[in-house]
Amino acid sequence: MLRVFLTPLLFCCLSSVSNAKTINWLTHDFAPYYILNGKYQKQGRDESIITLLEKQLPNITFNRMIIPSGKVIQELSNTSHNACALSLYKNDFREDHIYFTKESSTTGLSPSIALHKKLAEALDIPNDKNISLLNLLQDKKLTLGVSMSRSYGKEIDTLINTTPNIELVIRPTRDSLASLTYMLNLKRIDILLGYPSEHYYLAKLMHFDDSLTQRALTESPDLSYGFIGCTKNAQGAEDINLLNEQLKKIKQTKQYNQVLLRWLPKHLRPLLEKRILEAQTKNAT
Numbered sequence: 001m002l003r004v005f006l007t008p009l010l011f012c013c014l015s016s017v018s019n020a021k022t023i024n025w026l027t028h029d030f031a032p033y034y035i036l037n038g039k040y041q042k043q044g045r046d047e048s049i050i051t052l053l054e055k056q057l058p059n060i061t062f063n064r065m066i067i068p069s070g071k072v073i074q075e076l077s078n079t080s081h082n083a084c085a086l087s088l089y090k091n092d093f094r095e096d097h098i099y100f101t102k103e104s105s106t107t108g109l110s111p112s113i114a115l116h117k118k119l120a121e122a123l124d125i126p127n128d129k130n131i132s133l134l135n136l137l138q139d140k141k142l143t144l145g146v147s148m149s150r151s152y153g154k155e156i157d158t159l160i161n162t163t164p165n166i167e168l169v170i171r172p173t174r175d176s177l178a179s180l181t182y183m184l185n186l187k188r189i190d191i192l193l194g195y196p197s198e199h200y201y202l203a204k205l206m207h208f209d210d211s212l213t214q215r216a217l218t219e220s221p222d223l224s225y226g227f228i229g230c231t232k233n234a235q236g237a238e239d240i241n242l243l244n245e246q247l248k249k250i251k252q253t254k255q256y257n258q259v260l261l262r263w264l265p266k267h268l269r270p271l272l273e274k275r276i277l278e279a280q281t282k283n284a285t
Contacts, residue, residue, distance in 0.1 A: 022061045023239055025050055026076065026085040028069040032201035032263040033087065036066070040205075045197065046086045046226075048259045049105060049250070056246045073098070073229075082235045084243065087226030094229070099240040101228040103247040107260060107279075109272050110220035111152040113144075114184060114192040114199040117213045127267040130218045133193075134159055142190035143167040145180040152193055155219045178202055185211065195224070197263035214265055222275045 027034050033046040042048075047064075054062045065083070067075060072085050077097040087106040088094070113133065123140065125131050133156065136142045144160075148170050151157055160168070169189050171179050177194055181202045184192045192199070196214055203209040228243050230236040250256045261269045 021059065022063055023243075024063045024065060024081075024083040026072050026083050027064050027066050028072065029066065030069050031205075032197050034066075038205075040201075043262070045108075045259055045263055046106065048262070049256070050086055052250045052253070052256060052259070053243065053246050056249060057242070076229050076231055079231055079233045082231050082233065082239070084228055084230040084236075084239055086228055088229040089225075090227050090229070097232055098229040099232050099236050101240055101244040101247060103227075103244050103251070104225040105228045105247055106226040107272075107276055108224050108226075109196045109216065109264070109268060109275075110222065110224045111156060111193055112196045112199065112214045112216050112220070112268075114181070114194065114203070114212055114214050115190065116184070116187065116211060118211075119190065120213055120215065125215055127213075127215075128271065130216045132218045134163065134219065136191060137163060137166040141167070143169060145169045145171070145183060145189040145192040147176040147180070147194070148172040153220060156193070156217070159219060178206070181206060181208065181212075184208075196265070196268055200265045201263050209265075214268060216268070216271065223272075223279060 027047060027050075029036050031044060032040070033044050035041050035044040035047070050062065050064070054060075072088070073094065075081060075083055076085060088098075088100070090098075090100045094100070113131070113136070123131075123136075133144075137144060137159075144167065146152075146160065146168060149172070152160075160166075169180070169183070177192075177198055180189065180192050181199070183189050185206070185208045196216075199212075199214050200209070203212045228240065228247070230240045230243070257273075261272065264272060
């Protein structure tokens with residue numbers, strides 16, 4: 001798999017040209033958000049939203065830079081550079097060091113489980129119903145696959161870390177979710193925890209989508225939001241205000257909604273649309 005990493009010197013050179021006519025975007029090799037090669041190249045969710053923003057701003061150069069995903073926050077926090085990144089979680093600590101849009105840049109379903117379709121039928125779990133992860137682990141005694149050092153939200157993390165006598169298989173490698181998906185298909189684990197779009201992409205890529213399915217969890221929030229983050233300096237302030245206004249515009253388009261749904265299985269697409277509409281209605285009141 002092709003991977004390109006920018007050296008600090010090159011990054012500095014690119015950053016030095018950042019001005020009102022250029023926005024440097026930090027991207028990384030993480031499908032299905034950024035797909036760098038293969039059959040679905042350039043069809044990633046986040047890179048597609050950057051492209052929609054680019055079309056809204058024809059007089060601004062969008063300069064894309066590929067760096068390791070673990071370096072994104074570090075680079076954005078360096079005020080000697082100017083850069084932005086899409087679909088970031090924001091918290092108090094990050095907001096001390098990074099400017100964030102008020103508008104979300106991405107909205108998706110929260111962590112779900114992948115499992116065999118036959119197991120879902122045996123457990124009598126309909127497509128449109130949430131299932132309790134605790135029930136599956138404690139009462140059904142199913143074996144859960146998880147990626148090491150990854151957070152799935154406070155409630156699920158606490159459940160995994162504190163519930164006694166549950167069967168866990170943990171994989172520490174960079175491609176842990178792909179490895180666990182392979183194990184799931186071979187029935188070496190019963191259920192696999194991850195984000196719906198990641199499950200769907202891997203099942204499709206590995207040709208397991210005819211045998212695997214997904215279910216939403218009662219322990220997960222309804223929606224997961226990501227925001228644009230930019231360097232916390234004068235240029236970053238201009239960039240974040242500009243991008244916030246453009247997000248308002250593209251989020252009203254059919255193309256944006258299609259991007260959000262692209263890497264979801266068909267039975268979960270209505271659920272995302274329903275939850276987004278409910279959230280919008282709630283915020284409007």
